Amino acid sequence: xxxFIDATYIRETSWQEGIKTGSIVVFExxxxxxxxKNLNNKEIQTRxxxxxxxxxxxxxYRQMVAGxxxxxxxxxxxxGAFEQYLGPKSRESVDEILRQMVS
Numbered sequence: 001x002x003x004f005i006d007a008t009y010i011r012e013t014s015w016q017e018g019i020k021t022g023s024i025v026v027f028e029x030x031x032x033x034x035x036x037k038n039l040n041n042k043e044i045q046t047r048x049x050x051x052x053x054x055x056x057x058x059x060x061y062r063q064m065v066a067g068x069x070x071x072x073x074x075x076x077x078x079x080g081a082f083e084q085y086l087g088p089k090s091r092e093s094v095d096e097i098l099r100q101m102v103s
Contacts, residue, residue: 027068036077045085053087066093074098 031048038044052069055061070090073079074097086094 027065028072031069032072032076035073035082039081045082049082049085049087049090053090056087056089056093062089062093066097070094071097074101 035045035048052065055065070093073082074094079094079098
């Protein structure tokens with residue numbers, strides 16, 4: 001998709017020495033920085049958040065996506081900048097993360 005995402009993935013997984021890459025690396029350490037780097041690219045944001053929403057609709061992936069992607073996005077970036085791309089399930093999860101932050 002982009003040299004940035006390739007380089008970030010290689011950097012974040014090079015220490016693994018053949019061990020399978022966990023989802024935390026892909027979502028938190030690669031996809032979040034890629035989304036932030038491409039904040040003004042509507043096509044990329046639509047693709048990323050379309051994937052996130054699709055995964056959020058698959059029950060077995062919801063907690064992983066919420067924890068590793070959405071929570072990192074909320075804590076490390078201005079979620080308002082990404083708000084227009086959030087689907088219904090992603091929005092629900094972000095709202096819950098924000099509620100937990102203030103309580």
